[in-house]
Amino acid sequence: MRVAQATVQAVNALTSRWAGAVDGGTVFSAAGVWPLLALLADGAGGAARAELADALGMPAGRSAAAARELLGGLAAMRGVDSALGLWTRRTLELREAWAAGLPAEAHGVLTGDLGADRAALDAWAAKRTGGLVERMPVGLTDGTELVLASALALRTEWLRPFDEVPLESAYWSDRVPLGLRRETVLLDRIGVADTPDGHVTRLKVLGKAAIDVHLLLGEERMTSGQVLSAGVGMLDRRHPVVPGDRLPYGDPGPGLHVAKERCMRPEPPTLDVTTVAYDMTAHHDLLRRHRQFGLTTARDAARGHFPGISASPLAIGSAEQSTVARFTARGFRAAAVTALSALASGVPDLRYVTTTVTARFDRPFAFLALHRHTRLVLAAGWVTEPELYPEDDDRG
Numbered sequence: 001m002r003v004a005q006a007t008v009q010a011v012n013a014l015t016s017r018w019a020g021a022v023d024g025g026t027v028f029s030a031a032g033v034w035p036l037l038a039l040l041a042d043g044a045g046g047a048a049r050a051e052l053a054d055a056l057g058m059p060a061g062r063s064a065a066a067a068r069e070l071l072g073g074l075a076a077m078r079g080v081d082s083a084l085g086l087w088t089r090r091t092l093e094l095r096e097a098w099a100a101g102l103p104a105e106a107h108g109v110l111t112g113d114l115g116a117d118r119a120a121l122d123a124w125a126a127k128r129t130g131g132l133v134e135r136m137p138v139g140l141t142d143g144t145e146l147v148l149a150s151a152l153a154l155r156t157e158w159l160r161p162f163d164e165v166p167l168e169s170a171y172w173s174d175r176v177p178l179g180l181r182r183e184t185v186l187l188d189r190i191g192v193a194d195t196p197d198g199h200v201t202r203l204k205v206l207g208k209a210a211i212d213v214h215l216l217l218g219e220e221r222m223t224s225g226q227v228l229s230a231g232v233g234m235l236d237r238r239h240p241v242v243p244g245d246r247l248p249y250g251d252p253g254p255g256l257h258v259a260k261e262r263c264m265r266p267e268p269p270t271l272d273v274t275t276v277a278y279d280m281t282a283h284h285d286l287l288r289r290h291r292q293f294g295l296t297t298a299r300d301a302a303r304g305h306f307p308g309i310s311a312s313p314l315a316i317g318s319a320e321q322s323t324v325a326r327f328t329a330r331g332f333r334a335a336a337v338t339a340l341s342a343l344a345s346g347v348p349d350l351r352y353v354t355t356t357v358t359a360r361f362d363r364p365f366a367f368l369a370l371h372r373h374t375r376l377v378l379a380a381g382w383v384t385e386p387e388l389y390p391e392d393d394d395r396g
Contacts, residue, residue, distance in 0.1 A: 003073035007066045008376045010034070010057040012232050015368075015377045019228030021289055025364075025384035026282040027325040029336035031074070031376065032152045033286065035084070036340050037294060038067035039148065040316075043098045043308030047297040055294030064101050071150075077371055079156045079209030080378065083128045085149040087121070092145045098309050110147065114140055121147065125322075125337045129153045132324045132335035137283060139318035139341060146314065149339040154369060154378050156207025157331040160184070164329050166389040167276060171363035177386035178277040180329050185268045187244030190359050192253030195239045197226040201253040202234055202241060203273060203359060205332075210373060213332050215275055216366040217254045224382040227366040235368070235375045244271055244357050257358045267354045275361035276386035279326045286319035286338075295319060301343055309342075317343035325381055327367070334369055334379040 014030040022028065034056065041052035042064035053060040074082035087108040088094065099107070108124075110117050121136035128151035138147055160182060167179030189204050198219035205213045214234075218227035233239040242252075249258050290296045295316055298305045304313025321338040369379040 003070055003374050003376060004066070006058070007070055008374050009236065010066075011070070012235065012375070012377050013057050014055070015380050016229045016232040017292060018289075019232070019366075019380060020225035021292060022224055022228075022382060024224075025280060025382055027280045027323045027334065027379060027381035028282065028284055028321065029152055029323055029334075029338070029379045031070075031378050032150050032321060032336040032338040033293065035067040035070050036148055036150055036338055038063035038070075039102070040298070040306065040309075040340065041294070042067075042101070043095065043306045044298065045305060045307045048294075048305035051297055052294035055292065064098075068101060073374070073376075074152065077210070079154055079207065079211045080371070081128065081130070081151075081153040083151045085124055085147070085151070087117070087147040089145050092310055092312055094310050095308055110144060112142075114142070121149075121339075124149070125151060129324075129335035129337060132333065133322050133337040135322065136339050137320035137322040137337060138339035139320070141317065141343070143343045144317060144341050145312070145344050146309075146342040147339055148342075149337065151335070151337045152378065153333075153335040154211055155331065155333045156209045156211035159206045159208055162275075162329040164277070164389075165274075167274065167362060167386075169362040172386065176389045178389045179274055180277055181272075181274045183273070184271050187269055187271050187355075187357055190244040190256070190271055190273070190357060191241035192247060192256065193230060193234050193239040193241045195226075195230040195233060197230060198222045199253050200227055200230040200234070200239075201255050201359065202231065203275070203361070206372070207332065210371060211332070211378070212370055212372050213327065214368045214370065215361055216368065217361050217363075218366070219254055220363070224364070224366060228368070228380055228382065231366055231368045231380075232377065235370065235377070245269065247357065255360045255362070259356050259358075261354055261356050269355040269357070271357045271359065273359045275365075276383070277328050278383045278386050280324065280381060280383070280385075282323045282381075284321045284323070286321065287316070293319065306342070312344065314342040314344065317341045323379065325367075325369070325379060332369060336379060
């Protein structure tokens with residue numbers, strides 16, 4: 001199943017906007033949030049419906065179909081596991097038309113026993129992410145009527161693994177990061193874009209399962225949001241990229257040096273890349289950025305906002321995401337579990353001469369993990385804390 005380009009653009013646009021609000025080392029997945037917001041929008045009314053549609057970048061009347069298409073497309077991607085879950089109180093009657101748009105096996109029951117319900121939700125999150133995310137990020141209370149969640153897990157092995165080396169870095173001078181290094185003759189793996197906020201160097205690390213990771217190094221003055229947004233702009237071709245085989249000699253981009261070197265025999269141009277391994281976790285309270293996700297009005301528990309979901313008045317009580325990302329010498333793994341809970345209204349909220357291109361990602365940089373063919377961004381992040389090179393470990 002293919003994902004419509006309009007949906008890919010809408011999800012990637014949410015990635016870009018979310019990137020503008022992040023601070024410090026983090027990882028997040030707009031692809032995990034977007035289908036939940038789309039399903040909410042389909043059942044919302046009034047101002048809540050308009051706000052959700054604005055956050056989605058799509059009319060609410062089209063959102064449910066787009067969410068189903070996105071979820072189906074994710075499930076069909078090699079290297080990606082995705083799931084949707086819905087849990088409701090037995091006393092909550094759902095609108096038949098809305099419930100029919102969700103997989104029948106997705107619907108579970110909230111018993112009202114908070115301990116048992118918490119254990120069941122956590123087990124679902126762990127199972128759907130292969131244990132990467134162990135707890136469902138949801139605020140359960142006695143007033144919780146509904147929980148809507150998504151799980152997304154991706155994994156890929158590199159077409160060519162890296163070698164592990166100790167990395168010397170002026171930025172991380174107080175430690176020895178676990179460096180990852182490799183050489184290739186494929187200069188098009190690296191490129192530079194001149195964006196409105198500054199130059200950004202992009203390295204494409206290709207995976208076997210059509211899941212790639214793009215590493216993005218901006219100018220030192222650029223913020224994480226500017227670098228991540230530039231990366232999305234490169235994907236949708238708003239920011240043209242000059243590939244490595246067309247870069248001028250010198251320092252054409254952040255972390256890059258292109259030199260003409262003498263050699264004893266004819267040799268092809270080479271790209272020498274060094275980056276760092278990382279293992280990151282993050283938790284996001286989406287209600288802290290309620291305007292960004294179209295949840296401002298939906299939080300108001302004084303009245304209901306989702307007449308298309310249930311005749312019982314409902315308001316959003318919590319909206320959270322837990323994420324993990326691991327970049328190693330051999331591959332990449334990431335997972336995100338996103339959960340929204342709804343409360344009954346009135347309940348409180350929650351060469352001889354050759355060319356050598358050298359690229360060093362040896363200070364904070366961004367990454368986008370994406371599906372190669374659709375260019376859908378599945379996870380994004382900003383790396384500030386690399387893995388450390390193991391002491392007393394001879395990796396020769």
